[in-house]
Amino acid sequence: MDRIKAIEVFVAVVDNGSLTRAAERLDVTPAMVGKVLAQLETHLGVQLIRRTTRQQSLTDAGRRFYEEGRRVLEQLSWAEASVTDLQAQGQATLRISCATTLGQCLIAPALAGFQQEHPNVRLVLELSNSHVNPVEEGFDLLLRVGALDPDLDLVAIRLGDYRMALCASPEYLAVHGTPEHVEHLVSHRCLGNLVWNRRSTWNLLIGEAPQPWPDAIFLSNDGPALRQVSLAGGGILLQPEMLVEEDIASGRLIPLLEDYLPASRPIHALYRRDRFPLAKVSSLVDYLRRTLRSTLQD
Incomplete structure (x- = not known):
């Protein structure tokens, strides 16, 4: 049994709420998901998920294994990124989620300037005012307006004020x-x-x-x-x-x-609290702080 793959399947089942939806996300059959989950429970010697025809729920062991399993997957992702980022700086892709008006007015033009300094970096900018989870949705950087969620486990760099x-x-x-x-x-x-x-x-x-x-x-x-x-x-x-x-x-x-007028609100650049922060993210945040300072000054 591939234990890393088994953890990935188990986490997907919990995150998506069912074997069927987890299978769709992983692009495998529900039968394969059920087989891997059964092998994992046999390997651990405990039941992780209570399943009925209508719903599923985590056992105490399942809840603990889910929390630790997610950490394992994140650590693996960070370890891979820390190596590949060093080797692929010239061909890196940077995915950015930004609040809509902020992105239209300031960030899109700023990214054009950043790309002039880093012509081989591929930029993907998505504009949305919705809540975004950078880990689950694969974003490297979030740019958001307003007070921060105190439970948000992200690095937050203040860029200026939104008036x-x-x-x-x-x-x-x-x-x-x-x-x-x-x-x-x-x-x-x-x-x-x-x-x-x-x-x-x-x-x-x-x-x-x-x-x-x-x-x-x-x-x-x-x-x-x-x-x-x-x-x-x-x-x-x-x-x-x-x-x-x-x-x-x-x-x-x-x-x-x-x-x-309403009080101004802070603008933050947010990224994952990785053990090995990606150089491309740090470079872009530094660039935005430098170039937007005069526009977004207090």
Whole structure:
């Protein structure tokens, strides 16, 4: 019995919740998964999983073996990476997951500059605001906005701050007037992002704490689309400063109510706490810290 393969199969069964789904992930038959699992339990002399026709659950031994088995697989992955990374720096592939607007506005252009310095590094950039597990999904680097999960076992390098801007086009303000106080927004056409929360309201600083205000009249799940609506005179926009800073600088959008803007949020580069950190990851993080310092300064 290949013990490493058996551990991989067992971990896949637990992670995926069934033999069938584990088989799909491993691209083998369910019968093969069941056979390997039975061999592993025979080898260990304990039952790892209680199985019925409807569900499965870990025994105490299974729970302990799962935790240790995952560590074994991670250590093996790190050991392999530490060797192959030294030999394949020139042909390395770096997979990056980044928050959508951050990636569109800053990270994608920065990666172009990084690739000029490292022309043989193949970059794969995926933009998403969803939760990502770098170990399970195979990412080398995560770039995220906001407070960190205290239980997240990742190295976190702060790159700077993510600031918001509230603005509208001169054409809109000429027709509807310029709000001088946050309470004036109730009579304005406000643009909301569906990604933020269910009501798609803005969290403006009213008093000592952020409060949802007001309800949006136009909704979209895409920040650049909302920017276009605002540029066309469709309403007042609350979006990341990096998305609209050129519009504000050119006068296409006018900043509003700056005393009520939400507090800035930190931007972090996150990567696995490997015993042997990959040189390609360290190189990219150092590059981002250096090149984005002026843009993301406090």
